[in-house]
Amino acid sequence: MAEHDNTIELTSVNETESQFHDSHSTVAFAPEQVPIRFDETWFSYNSEAAVRDINFSITPGEFAAILGPNGSGKTTLMKLALGLLKPTSGRVLLFGVPSDRFTDWYRVGYVPQRTQATESRFPASVREVVSFGTYSGFDPFAMFKSKKSAQRVDDAMELAGVRNLADRRVSDLSIGQQQRMLIARSLVRRPDLLVMDEPVAGIDAAGEEQFHSMIRRLNRDLGITIVMVSHDIGAVMREATTIACINTDIVFHGPVHQLDAQALSGLYGFPVDVLMHDPEHTHR
């Protein structure tokens, strides 16, 4: 373990020609199995660094949380991972392929914090939006094949708990219902990786618990790798297996039970104390 300023390295990267090792397990992953890998990644907006020298990976089956204060680069990091932004230097690999050249999008689901449609009176129903998840490339005859995909759409809505909202207009949904709809959309093709950007922002406590319960099921029962961007420390420590703390640089990366007050203080720039209300609660 090495310490550099307020950065704690807990993961050693031991890369051979065709293998990637996660030092917290003895499992070796081929590069194409690794959902996301940041390799000396930098990104700047107008010559001001938004993320700096990012080096870490997310391994299959992880429930990884990205934690940081506002403006720390969390969303930028996710957009780099998904190829929505191109790194200024370094590289970002999605299942072993540079993210801006990645094409197997059926393997990836994305739930943004907000969509463009949130701001307008988008007239589509929930079912229509979830059906977007069946898209597999330009096909002018797609509308004649809708019966086959209808079952997958129904299953995805059932899994995300929005089956009863199928015919409701998207613009009439609450924030929590919209998030569930977006998750349903992502689940239609049963992705290997699900990336969520602050998915519980604006949702009440009951809705949050339902949401986390569903995500836990997706990770544990279906084996979907989850990456969740959040600024909610409590939720992250309860739900995630690993955590990356970012404030332009990576301040901490490792198992969530190793995240301590010192790392959090370094992250936020003021003293932070962690109080566990449930001493029996174990981290996975």
Place this chain on the structure above:
Amino acid sequence: MNRAIVASVLVGATAPAFGVFLVLRRLSLMADTLSHVALAGVAVALLTKTFAPAVALVTTTGAAVSIEELRMRRLLPGDAALAVFLYGALAVAVVLISIAEGFNSTLFSYLFGSVLTVSTTDLWWMAILAVVIALFMVLFSSELAQVTFDADLAKINGVRVHLLNLGLAVLTGATITVSMRVVGLLLVGALIVIPVLISLRVTQGLTRTVVASSIIGIFVAVTGMVVAFYADIAPGGSVVLTAIGLLVIVEAVAVARRLSNRSKSHQAVEMQQHAHAHESHAHGSDDDPEEGVNAGTQSHR
């Protein structure tokens, strides 16, 4: 008159249907910008004595591609790029018009619309462009819907967002070129936007919204044109005022319905409260001399 009706139907069907994707993506200003670019194209055509719709199509296509590239490469923010092209095109038009020794009736017909003077050539031109626009919307319906919902999500879903945006921008220019003889370049944006606002109020589902926008567009275009013919007023203004009138009616009905629902729910709450109070009173104190016979015959502790 027959040609005018056909032109009105073509424009009424095409412009608002395409406008759904502009309005929902908050790109309504794109229509205004490209209508000013089309004006510059018309000015060039009048000066060089060439076919105005073709030159307008070329200028709007060039501007649309440039705006989209500037936006995509983040060289200029979206609204700034639109402003540069809008005022730049207007300035070009003004200069060219001054070189051509001022306004003439042909220029006015493009500025304010002149559906009654539409020629057969104009009609063929409009029909071809309308078919191309309709084909684009049908073939790329899924992609358009996804990009309209959210461009980032569409990209991650495998949609070629940049190409689609280019196609949208170019066809916006084509839509304006189709529409300019009916409502005029100054008001074409209104025909693209207002029927969409009406259909968003009355329909559900993206496909139905597109179809409803077309139907509403045809209705306001033909009605406005007929009114203009008999009242001898500018057809462009007549069409747009018809659209606005219909929008006001639809919004007024929506407000009335909301007020009526609110009043009904208040009445329901009051009735519930009244029933609850009555029930409490009926099971109330034994000592109350005002108690009725029923209460008096009830068994007590």
